[in-house]
Amino acid sequence: MREALARLRATYGAGPRHLLVLLLCFVVTGWVALRVAGEATAGRMLLWFIGAVVLHDLLLFPVYALVDRVLRAAVGVPARPAAPDPRPSHARRVPVRLALLNHVRLPALGAGLLFLVYLPGVLGWGADTYRAATARERIPFLGRWLAVTGILFLISAVVFLLRWLRRRAVQRRPGPPG
Amino acid sequence: MPASDPATGEGADPTGDYGAPRRLWRTLDRHRPPGVEAVTTGWRSPLRGPWLTSVYGLALLVTLPLVIVTGLLDYAAYSPQFGQAFPFDVGWLRLPHFDWPTRPAWLFQLTQGLHVGLGIVIVPVVLGKLWSVIPKLFDWPPARSVAQVLERLSLLLLVGGILFQIATGLLNIQYAYVFGFDFYTAHYFGAWVFTAALVAHVVLKLPRMVTALRSRPAGAELRTGRAETRPEPPDPDGLVPARPDPPTVSRRGAIALVGGGSLLLAALTVGQSVDGPLRRMAWLLPRGQDPGEGPNGFQINRSAAAAGIRPADTGSGWRLTLRGGGRTTTLDRPGLLAMAQHTARLPIACVEGWSTTQTWTGVRLRDLAALAGVPDPVAAHVESLERNGLFRRATLQANQVLDPDSLLALRVNGADLSLDHGSPARIIVPALPGVHCTKWVASIDFRTDA
Structure with missing residues (x-):
């Protein structure tokens, strides 16, 4: 028994539970595939299934990672500083540029998220189905999305400004008598 | 964490020896395509690592079963015993037949509101989780054994499944039937493919998640600011980058970012389930719009x-x-x-x-x-x-x-x-x-x- 398990591990590359649980997963998937294969639109479903992964992994991720790198370069936050800061952490001043970077990142990510999730409404897709379902005309929410985006950036900017003012006030205060 | 650690469960060993056929995996390993080196050493975020991945994973482990179960309950609410739930013929892929109750009167409001609402709210968590594990996609060699090939295939079903469910669900509730196939069929069977892959993933990775969560006490981690944030020690899965940059946010910040995204979506979605002035909060959804005045001034589903x-x-x-x-x-x-x-x-x-x-x-x-x-x-x-x-x-x-x-x-x-x-x-x-x-x-x- 033990020998058989060792042989499974050596050839297959993992234990019996690994094999069993994955086989179960593929049995369900296979059963679904057989059932759906009869549909005229089965090919489109497969395309959307694989396409969703490709769009996320090979388009969305590279794009937002690249935008972030460009943003970092634009704001002036170096990826790798020349030398580590020798001062103890409490004495280290949080670089203003880094704070600025994050105060741009945060509303940008929020706006991007809202755009992705509410995409059909923002772009006004499906006007006919919308009319049939609601008895009203679909008005694209692009303006609303831009307004929310503006509000997010505004809040972020105000918080950034307040932090910056407070930091300056703290720095100008004379240190404790020594 | 040694690769042979029993706490890692029976997951296919990512660093150990090759399985059969050894020559194939060894050859694959030696023939690294151009650019692989740049990609594998190019990951920079010092936050990536088993702990952060496990935090996002835990959030999904708690919420996804709720989304799945409420989805199945919604199918049951259509009384499939009368052949009036879609898709029509689902074989044994359904809950056992039972009479959908009439009490409490808000039962369907709750189950379906949870299904759609939670489905929207977890979008940032899913995106965060995928961000945290994306280096795995570009691993070379892509596999060292049949076990790893199968596991990667199940991950394709897992990631494809969740993205497919989110995309079709979001398009459906916003009346954009751009996909050109039947929503019910696709969303119902897509759910089963995803659920099967999720069960396999949880069985294989749960021990690793528990180990990772124990490796850094949550309380201490949530008190750690950006300047004190350090990369996690190298892990067998290779999530921790070889050459991390200095942090631009803390792990606490990364968790708050994802949580904040979820809160933002919750605030802009919950309105479609409540009456009164709060309804207008669903500002970007079809059902947050003004349905008109008077006794008949409420939403319709078909004109x-x-x-x-x-x-x-x-x-x-x-x-x-x-x-x-x-x-x-x-x-x-x-x-x-x-x-x-x-x-x-x-x-x-x-x-x-x-x-x-x-x-x-x-x-x-x-x-x-x-x-x-x-x-x-x-x-x-x-x-x-x-x-x-x-x-x-x-x-x-x-x-x-x-x-x-x-x-x-x-x-x-x-x-x-x-x-x-x-x-x-x-x-x-x-x-x-x-x-x-x-x-x-x-x-x-x-x-x-x-």
């Missing part, structure tokens, strides 16, 4: 125009036909108004996640059953004046006919039903999916045999 209802069909010539026990009874609207009227405050909830609670007045369905000569029906089949559409007819269970608040409604909020709300008469039953609350009712067939 009379879209359903092909002509004013002539619903005027004074309209008759309700009741069938039961071989007898046929016909009633006109004054006849129905002359019967005992009952008023109930009931929610009407759509499978798209939105709902609204209104005050309905009309004749109890059980009174109509008695009038038809079938006081104790096992089911009632309701047909609409609609000429086409998936939901121009619906079969009600016995409990749904006999509930004291189940109505053939003639009025809402003290006024006659408007044409878009189903005038001259519509069904309203506690906890019944909105599309089964048939509008423009033409006939009801009370049945004594299933």
